[in-house]
Amino acid sequence: DETGQVNVIVWPSVGEAQRQPLLGATLLTVYGQWQRAGDVMHLVATKLIDHSHLLHGLVSRSRDFR
Numbered sequence: 001d002e003t004g005q006v007n008v009i010v011w012p013s014v015g016e017a018q019r020q021p022l023l024g025a026t027l028l029t030v031y032g033q034w035q036r037a038g039d040v041m042h043l044v045a046t047k048l049i050d051h052s053h054l055l056h057g058l059v060s061r062s063r064d065f066r
Contacts, residue, residue, distance in 0.1 A: 007042045008032070014045050021050035 008030055015022050022028075031047040 007040070008045055009035070009042050010045045010048075014048070018048045021048040024052075025050040026052040027055055
């Protein structure tokens with residue numbers, strides 16, 4: 001996505017079946033189907049995967065904005 005944001009719809013049945021990644025992930029991969037309503041697009045989730053473990057190798061610097 002050019003804006004960096006995607007609207008994701010997680011129906012209750014998917015959320016209940018995949019509760020751990022939905023509530024616990026810091027980095028989440030979402031598989032699903034695109035749905036368009038006019039100019040607005042949504043990704044309707046069918047599968048959620050927790051990829052938070054991939055973030056442990058990243059190094060971050062201090063962000064002291066003054």
